[in-house]
Amino acid sequence: MSSQALLYVIVLPVTWLLLWRLNSARSRQVLLLITSYVLYASWGLRFLALLVCSSLLNFALGGWLRRKLSAGRLWLGVLFNVALLGTFKYVPALAPLLPSPVSSPLADIVLPVGISFWTFQALSYLFDVYREEELDPSLVEFLLYMAFWPTVLSGPICRLSGLLPQFRAPFEPGREDVRRGLDRICMGLFMTALGQLLGAGLHPGQGVDSIFDSSKGGLTGPDVWCLAIGYGFELFFNFAGYTHMVIGAARAFGFMLDENFDRPYLSTNASEFWTRWHMSLSFWIRDYLFLPLVMLRREWWWRNFALVLSMVVFGLWHKGALLFLLWGLYQGILLVLHRQWQLLQRHYEWQFPPPVMGPLSWVVTFCAICLGWVFFRANSLSQAFAMLRAAANPGTYGSHTLAGSVYLLVAALALGYFVAIGGQQLLRKYWEGLTVPLEARFALYAVAVYVGVLHAAQTQAFIYFQF
């Protein structure tokens, strides 16, 4: 737990209590804005200055665009935001390619926390204005939209149309909001602790992260699959756990944020996976990049190209690195393959029995998605390709080099996840009205706080903070 986390724990309950005392929406917005700025400033005053400048400029650009809707004005706004993001995100990555007097100051540029998230929120505002959506935020409302404390660090990437009515609504979170909010925060704490456990392992040097970072050579096929699946779950537990906490905290304040995950590892094809994983970014890419692109031409190849291009942008959004480009490319190819398969099915009217096709599709999708995480996590291109070579070589499947505890941990958490989902569905089906006594609920909260905060006091930063 960091000093920032302590600040959140202190500031948010105070804000929650103060909000009850304020009657007008404007004063509540101002208080929320001050809270958001104070919390964001704890990550760096320079970051806050940048966020404020970007917000003011985007607000001005939005107003200017609304006065006269023109592609030129929209492009100017897009260029400004892409340039801002590029300066902080991609220039340092390119710096080593430049001559030394120029490269050293550029390489030292620090990435402001959450810039990818709030810049995409600003872009969605400009696109929505251009599409003539009914958006007319005041300056305070727009500043709050950009800096809103639950979402500013790592999303979910929200749309102004979703938040604006909530900013204007009375502050009246009910008992149910608080209860559900706390439930989700606790769920998030559990999940991030599980993610940390996968990363660190049961014994020193036997976690997914430590094995990736040790650049251990001589991995066999089973080792690569174990690491790929392990990292897939680590990332899921970490990011989905963080998202649970964010959505839960916002819910306790009466705000309903968009969901970011919907049991993605149950997907039976790549297209479905991308409607269940990091949904706010996925839908952003779909609405503001893929759909406009696909409208340009009707040919089949263009549609597939647009799919691949969108996923490459998706990959590069994370980081300006070749590995992320390849990860996006790989996901784009998976989407194209799935689309071509659908076309073939329709064309030849293939009908497969669902009891066979369902599990088979799930296995293929799960394996394909997990294998892709190798690009996402590998420390170098050579490490990624060495791992993929091992996975593709049947001769390496007779042995394993990783400790048994790594396999045990990954298997236990992956199976445990699916069992938990099954159990949750059974509970919903048979004990719909089941209520947990308040005391038992507090005991569960205590376990979550212990596991997520006290035990994991040395916890790593959330993986998505780096993006």
Place this chain on the structure above:
Amino acid sequence: MKRLFTLFRWCACLVVFVVALEVCARVDDVLTYGAPFWGPYNDDILLQRDSIGKWGRPGARYAKWQLNSLGYRGPELRPGSLRIITMGASETFGLYEAPDQEYPRQLERDLNSWAGKDVFQVVNVAFAGETLPTAILRVPQIVDEIHPSYALIYPDLSSYIWMSMRTESAAKPPSQPRISFDSRLAGRVGNLLKQTLPTEIQNELRKVSMRREIASRHYVVLDRLPEDRVEHFQHDLTTLIATLRDHGVEPVLVTHATVFHKPLVESDHVPLTTWRKIYPMLKEEGFLDMELRMNAVIRRTAADEHVPLIDADKEMPHGPTYFADMVHFTTFGAGVMAGILANGMEPILAPQVERAANGISQAGVGNLQTNPSTTPQRQ
């Protein structure tokens, strides 16, 4: 009535919350360290008290600290090895390093890697808070159990700030571990706050606590350590060297390294305040002056007594990468310290290694060491 019931219920929830946290902490200890669920669990488990003073409890384990069957931190004795003991206090015992990464363990690996085979065993006979007078009294017992050939002496200097001018011998009766209720949650919350509170706030809190302690205990605050204590240190050091030699152990002196840069940099002020909080009777500048004078004593003693010297004070880099607080090493720092000691020990140990390599090996090493082939067990 309803309001009272609601209040009661919320109080019950709060109690349930705290009790559940305490249970979690205890279950965590059971699963992670094999600690008992009930009863006390603190660092007292590691130590026992005998007629000389505190001493390691054979086979004891507390959190990451594991003692062997003789009560020393580290693995069991390995028959057929040339043994080097490391004497000192918490810096040597190891506080912040990852398990098996304290400098004596890393030194053993470095020396064996240099020798090309497992010739050496470094036995860590230090304990947190051990003073030189106690160490002197322990020498016969240590030699009897370990039969070391060399003793690396990395003395704790700050104990001389408040130690009385007599030894601690038989000062206190044997004690049992504390049996009062110890909340295991409280310790964790404390650690969490230490990690979470900004350094500046923690430093101010330390200053407040320090001022309070000075006022309540009526400490006379010293600008510098009195000369008689430095002389006492020199006397103890000379006695320890003589005692070790009397028992056939060759001493090697090591000067004391700290986190502090010379001259001080901004980041040094926090650990300096932390140090002063432990010894509020000495002003901040007094610690640096003490290190300077005591290290001069170590150098002078080494020259006078013809004892090999490893000048860790000069060779060890400073700063938080190497030290977790004012004097205790990080895992990385312990590695650097081990490297410095290995470099210093290699010329001393070279003849043995050479002889071992020239075929006199087993007999040669066997003649040089006095350790028996069986491992003694302390009851």
